Amino acid sequence: MTFPSEPQPSIYVRRIGEGPRKLFALHCTIAHSGAWSGLAAALSPKVCTTAPDMLSHGRSPDWDGQGDYFDLVSRLSAAELSEPMDVIGHSFGAMIALRLAIEHPERVRSLVLIEPVFFAIAKRDAPRLFDQYEKDAEPIAEAFAKGDKTLAARRFNRMWSTQISPKWPDLPERTRANMVRGIDAVPAVHAALYDDTFGLLNPENLKRVSMPVLLLSGSESHPVMPAICNGLKQRLPDATHTKVLGAGHMLPISHPVETAALIDEFWETRSPLKAD
Template identity: 25%
Template sequence: MLAFAVIVSPSSWPRAVSSAFAAAVFAFLDVVDVLLCFVYGFLDAVFEDSPVSCYCHGSHSAAALDDDDEVSDTLYHRRSALRDALMGLVRGRSGGSPETETERRKGRSPRWSDCGCDSCRAWQRHDDGRLHFVANQPPPPPNDGAVTTTQQSGEEDAIFIHGFTSSSSFWATVFRESSILNNCRMLAVDLLGFGKSPKPANCMYRLKDHVEMIERSLIDPLNLSSFHLVSHSMGCIIALALAAKHPERVRSITLIAPPYFGACEEKASQVALKRLAEKKLWPPLQFGSAVMSWYEHIGRTVCFLVCKNHLLWERLFRLITGKRDVDFLLGDLTKHTHHSAWHTMHNVICGGAMLQDRNLEAVEAAGVPVQVIHGGDDQVVPAECGRHLKAKLPGAELRLMEGCDHKTVVFGRERGFAEELRAFWSASHQNKQLAASASGWAG
């Protein structure tokens, strides 16, 4: 009796009621997602010549997923007892076999549920197989005839990589402080599947797909022999993979709010999914992350209502606010397809978590300078991620910005952020020169 009283004590009621309500909501979403599986299966068969299969019937085991392939197990294994039971009944009655990855790659762009406006389809008309990027050139030197090459003495390059459901616009306000970094050519890229870059439906949007597209679009055509990397959130995973592949070219890495969790017994991909998209009703951003990450078909419905009809929502926004332009943060939320966002979420954020330790070891072995900047009030990627990364990479600089969250760690302090970049790049250059001098003396 005493034990029962303790369990249902008044102080524990609010938490118990909240947990029960959350469990009921997500159980309801499990049922809805299974029903939508049939709806989209029928509509895709009607409207698409080569439908892209969903992952509801996937039977890939963890052992069957090769790390080198970089396809995350979270695409197939998102544990929910109710959902698994319902899909088990469906599989038992249908008797269908899951499609292979080769079959899954047959789909074309755009899909019937994607936006087909001129802006969203522009990449198809002008697609040269490369990403869209924005370049902020340093001011030209005085025309005294002393320098005649296109690459001026002392000029540096920096590649800026945005986070999830964002674009190169994220860095626009930082670029306005270019006078602080007046000897640097800044290159902000739209990642594959986002912004104005290509969004093919026959792509798995793996970590290596993103890295290879940056190589093909910036590094190779611009002949970047050395460059700094600046990245935010999910972009940090891509930046580390790029640096591990080209350690001799990377002069420094700045990681802003990197999603990194320390080692534990559970698989890293599952840890990333549970920590970054935990099934919680509050705050709203957390609930949205959970819905879009755990429920493939509900997420596609959200993209169908929001992304496909973004022109309507933008007109309503202008009408209500009286503004001529839509805030770029809101606009970026629609500049992707569900296929690109879903696969990037799982194959980069979750699947990339399994590769981060390997990439960090390569960066440390190459002696690439790293600084980590994290908001102390970050509710999207908790500040403990920055601390875990610092523990894994002891030589990295860690800056915890109290009072800053996932966005304001950059926004509202652009000038200070640019000054931090300048100081870090300068210190990295000096340390490299000292290391080279010491190596020369030792030789």
């Protein structure tokens, strides 16, 4: 796999904390880098977090629709991963993190994948759960087919929320607008997530992910998610899978303290910092 060489736009990068452990964090679709603030605070004072905004998200510029979105955001993220760091990704951000670990394993000390939306795994390993997910996601596809981005964002947000999450009308207008702004990323990466068009599941590629890996899923998330996490666990050389009890897909935001405790334990046992 190679990235295109044409010039790319600049993206916004958030820095949080001044701890000794350098953390590189990749947010989920229709969110932004500020989504890591709660988790970074729960991990403080151990971490210094670098968190970029994807194109069409947060303070980064809009994607112009040219080229492949997964390629583009992966390359922009790789440019910010300039030294060995502990890498964490959530949802589609976890897909970028996995690709970075394959493309640049020397820059990834450890890898935390939170609910990676790698549906190609579920298609292979758990077809019944995949079919159920497809049925549950039909309203989102229908909204895209109608060209109604606001409805697509609203239904996408609802599908990945839990009963305790704020309803769409209760969200601030600016938050809703930002979600609509980023929703084009969903169809743009569909083939990569569902059909593995970049060959991430090639065994030779997955062998490169030799660093310790922690897979996290929420106990209340869609049942397709633990199936995906278990599938990755079986395919990666050194991976473990743990559930965050009571949490859904948005677990790093809704349960930052519980998530931080699991990550901290993983780091201490599998990827401790070396003394200077």
